[in-house]
Structures are given as structure tokens and as C-alpha cells.
Amino acid sequence: MTAQTVNAPQTATEAAAIELRQVSRWYGNVVAVNDVTMTIGPGVTGLLGPNGAGKSTLLHMMAGFLAPSNGTVTLNGRPIWRNHEIYRDIGLVPEREAVYGFLTGWQFVLSSAKLHRLPDPEAAATRALATVEMQDAKDRRIETxxxxxxxxxxxAAAxxxxxxxxxxxxxxxxxxxxxRLHLMDLVRAMGAAGKTILFSSHILEEVERVAQHIEVLVAGRHAASGDFREIRRRMTDRPHLFKIRSSDDRRLAAALIADASSGSVSLSEAGLEVQAIDFRRFTRLLPRVARDAGVHIWQVSPADEDLESVFSYLITRSTR
Known part of the structure; x- marks a missing residue:
């Protein structure tokens, strides 16, 4: 299914922008969000970060369900916290299971329409369920x-x-x-229609496929901002740590340390550990150096490719 075929709402609306200015949120001595400033405008924005980065806390403050401990969160200049009128303009899909299993899908979405005091809640619920392709299962209990x-x-309820x-x-x-493909198409279509869409994820590929703009959050701090090409470039250009096993680790280490793309080289019983400062140059250098030195490479594996290390590098750069 393509974005053009998704039955996304096409109502013309005023552009909406959420602004966060020096926003922090803490729970006792635990800082969940730390001095975040960003603006989320029309289109699709991805909020990227590892689990525990503070993404959910940030979204709940934007939705008006959580007060910032410091700073301001506004929608088109209007404060969101304790402003019930804002709820007409915002829909939230929480990560946690905020549903009642004993209700049917129809009852759950219809109750949301009635809470918003829509003039025709039945028609609105029917539309929303059809948009997410749930009309055939609407009479089943959610627990099933x-x-x-x-x-x-x-x-649909949001x-x-x-x-x-x-x-x-x-x-x-x-x-x-x-x-997943259907929801991705739906999100893209709503963004193209002028709505302001923000979705969180800890998967870069997921964000790349949907979002035009990416905001990166790490350990509660705003680490990076830009389109996915810029974020991908920052991740690729960081120093990379590789573990290498070869027929002669000592000879290979001597050859690699002579090139500027290798920041540090260390030997251990487990093999060779190399920090590559210039990722692209190093990936071209390694096979050539091994060939010239007469060394057979048995294994090359990244030692720091988990999301925590990638995002930690971004946050380190952003605080310099």
C-alpha cells in the first residue's frame, strides 16, 4: 500500500508547532530529561534514542500529561501544561498498554470520540478504525x-x-x-497533509524510512538534530573500535599503526584491537595492508556497534 492510497484525514488545518525551551524533568534525584530545547513543526519528525533515554517522558510533557520540572512546552505559543483546550489539538499513542481489555475496539475508540465531545462520535470512530484497517475486528474484545x-x-483512538x-x-x-508498512504509509500521508507528527523509536532504520527530520535524545539530553543523512553521517564518522584476529597480529599491528586512520592499536591474547579514526579510509586500508604484509585475516568484528555506544558518542560531541 502506498501513501497515496491511505485514507488519511485531509482536513485543512493551521500549521502547528511544539516548542520546548530548556525543558527538564526529574524524579527526586533522577534526571529523566535535561535542558532540552527543540521545535517540532509540520511534517514527520523522528525522536531517536536508546531505551531509557527519556523519549517517553518528553512525549508526555508535549501531550500535556506531565509537567516539566523546569522550562516551557508550548503549542503555537500557548502553554500545554494545565491547558485543557490543547487536548483538542493533540493526540497521544503511549508505548504502554493504555487500553481496557474488556472493551471492544469499537467501544474503546467511540469512548475517545465522546470524551472529545465530537458532534458525530459514531462517524468519527468509524473513520478512525477504517484508517488503521481495524473495521473487521472492531466488535472483538481488545484482550483478544x-x-x-x-x-x-x-x-485510532488518538x-x-x-x-x-x-x-x-x-x-x-x-x-x-x-x-508496519501500512502505519508508516499512514504517518507519512498525515505529515504530507500538513499535520505535525512526532514518533519515537530506538531503531535508526525505522526512523529513516518515515521521518524527514530526526531529533536524537541520549541520557535525557538533546544530542543531535538534522535529517537522517546528517545523523547517519555523524554516526558513521565517529571513531570505530574493531577486534581483529589474523595469522600474525603483531605484524599487522605494526603496519596499521603507521597509517593516520588508526588512532590506537593494542595486542592481547584475544587478538588485535584497533580504533579507526577515519572509518572509510580504514575499511579500504585493512585488506591492502594485510595483503602487503602477507598476513591472513581470519576475523574482523566491530566492538562498539551497540546503540548505547553510538548515541553516547553523539552526546559527547554535543556537550563539548
Missing amino acids: YSKGMRQRVKV MVHDPRVLLLDEPFNGMDPRQ
Whole structure:
């Protein structure tokens, strides 16, 4: 299914922008969000970061369900916290299971439409369920739904009032490939229609496929901002640590340390550990150096490719 075929709401609306200015949120001595400043405008923005980075806390402050401990969160200049009128403009899809299993999908989405006091809640609920392809399962109890179906019914409830801003917390978790593609198409279509969409994820590839703009959050701090090409470049250009096993680690180490692309080289019983300062140059250098030195390479593996190390590098650079 393509973005053009998704039945996304097409209501013309005023552009909406959420602004965060020096926003922090702490729980006792634990700082969940630390001095974050960013603006989320129309289109699709991805909030990228490892688990525990503070993404959910940030989204809940943007939705008006959580007060910032410091700083301000506004929608088009209006404060969001304790402003009930804002709820007409914002829809939130939380990561946690915020559904009642004993209700049917229809009852759950209809109750959301009634809470928003829509003039025709039945029609709005029907539209929302059709948009996420849940009309055939609407009369089943939510407790019988799969994880992916529960995700979709939460999306339907969040968009039943056709909000200008839609906030989604890890929305693709638990969905099968077809469901993921459909929701991705829907999110892109709503962004193209002028809505302000922000969704969180800890998977870079997921964000790349949907978002035009990316905000990176690490350990509660705003680490980077830009389009996915810029974020990918920053991740690729960071120093990389490789573990190498070869037929002659000592000879290979001597050859590698002579080149500027190798920041440090260390030997151990487990093999050779090399920090590559220039990733692209090093990947071309390694096979050539090994060939010239007459060394056979048995194994090359990254030692720091987990998300925590990648994002930690970004946050280190952003605080210099």
C-alpha cells in the first residue's frame, strides 16, 4: 500500500508547532530529561534514542500529561501544561498498554470520540478504525487482539478527533511487516497533509524510512538534530573500535599503526584491537595492508556497534 492510497484525514488545518525551551524533568534525584530545547513543526519528525533515554517522558510533557520540572512546552505559543483546550489539538499513542481489555475496539475508540465531545462520535470512530484497517475486528474484545492490533486501535483512538499534532511512542512495536508498512504509509500521508507528527523509536532504520527530520535524545539530553543523512553521517564518522584476529597480529599491528586512520592499536591474547579514526579510509586500508604484509585475516568484528555506544558518542560531541 502506498501513501497515496491511505485514507488519511485531509482536513485543512493551521500549521502547528511544539516548542520546548530548556525543558527538564526529574524524579527526586533522577534526571529523566535535561535542558532540552527543540521545535517540532509540520511534517514527520523522528525522536531517536536508546531505551531509557527519556523519549517517553518528553512525549508526555508535549501531550500535556506531565509537567516539566523546569522550562516551557508550548503549542503555537500557548502553554500545554494545565491547558485543557490543547487536548483538542493533540493526540497521544503511549508505548504502554493504555487500553481496557474488556472493551471492544469499537467501544474503546467511540469512548475517545465522546470524551472529545465530537458532534458525530459514531462517524468519527468509524473513520478512525477504517484508517488503521481495524473495521473487521472492531466488535472483538481488545484482550483478544494481538500486540499489533492493540497498537493500531490505540492509534485510532488518538486520531479520532483529527488532531493537528500526533505523538506516537514506539508505534511500530509488535506489528507484523504488513501492519508496519501500512502505519508508516499512514504517518507519512498525515505529515504530507500538513499535520505535525512526532514518533519515537530506538531503531535508526525505522526512523529513516518515515521521518524527514530526526531529533536524537541520549541520557535525557538533546544530542543531535538534522535529517537522517546528517545523523547517519555523524554516526558513521565517529571513531570505530574493531577486534581483529589474523595469522600474525603483531605484524599487522605494526603496519596499521603507521597509517593516520588508526588512532590506537593494542595486542592481547584475544587478538588485535584497533580504533579507526577515519572509518572509510580504514575499511579500504585493512585488506591492502594485510595483503602487503602477507598476513591472513581470519576475523574482523566491530566492538562498539551497540546503540548505547553510538548515541553516547553523539552526546559527547554535543556537550563539548
